[in-house]
Amino acid sequence: MPELPEVETTRRGIAPHVAGRTVRELVVRQRALRWPVPKALAERLRGQRIESVERRAKYLLLHAAPGAVIVHLGMSGSLRVLAPDVPVRAHDHVDLVLDSGKLLRFNDPRRFGCWLWQPAGSTHALLRGLGPEPLGDTFDGDHLWQRARGRKGPVKNFLMDQKIVVGVGNIYAAEALFRAGIAPGRAAGRVSRDRYVALAGHVRAILAHAITRGGTTLRDFISPDGSPGYFEQELAVYGREGEACRACGGDLRSVRIGARASVYCPRCQR
DNA sequence: CATCGGACCTGTTAGC
């Protein structure tokens, strides 16, 4: 589910309810997520004031004085702000109970998400080596072009490599490549500088626009207030295999690249 | 270092 726009939508949804609040307790019902939720996490958080909620790549960071909680939504995770009397449902693995009386509830059927701890002054290994934020100042076509020198793998994998640029997953990679007219299977090193400039612009535009739409809801993504995202209606290629290309009318085709379905238009994308 | 395949886990859907 969650690529950058969904994580950012989540951040914006929870921040007003979480920032400035103090943690009453952390309730962990299922410790076995992508990595075990540290046993000491509840103790570390109890009584701490959450100062801010930051996003880095697809990670959410809940900052407190002694450190930060690192939350990743994995492929099926979601966070919701709820009243304490809302019944626990299947896959509600973690509750962060706040002094406002509300709680932040983490639900994740596939358990690919994580809740980890990062002591103040350190950078967790997961956050090291990440590429630039696609909506930040250091991301542009030149960056992509430089990093693509000598790379023979498909440009789609390159674009989804979090060391190159963060936040772009399968959906938005497919969409950005369509808009840029680049075939997803083309070798990353064989895309011109000009086309990388176009691609970077489309990545930026599509992510920014998807955020304004509240992200993409395919199956189970919901924002913290329970509403879905509305970007799905604007997808040009993702999930549209066999349907007509909105630009040329030809049939969209799906190929597997790196074990991921990759839909594209063979006529518009080269 | 780049690239590839497997792994983690459960729910939904396509196909027989």
Place this chain on the structure above:
DNA sequence: TGCTAACAGGTCCGAT
């Protein structure tokens, strides 16, 4: 209708 297999938005890790 019912069972099984394939597939799903992420990304780490180890082997090559």
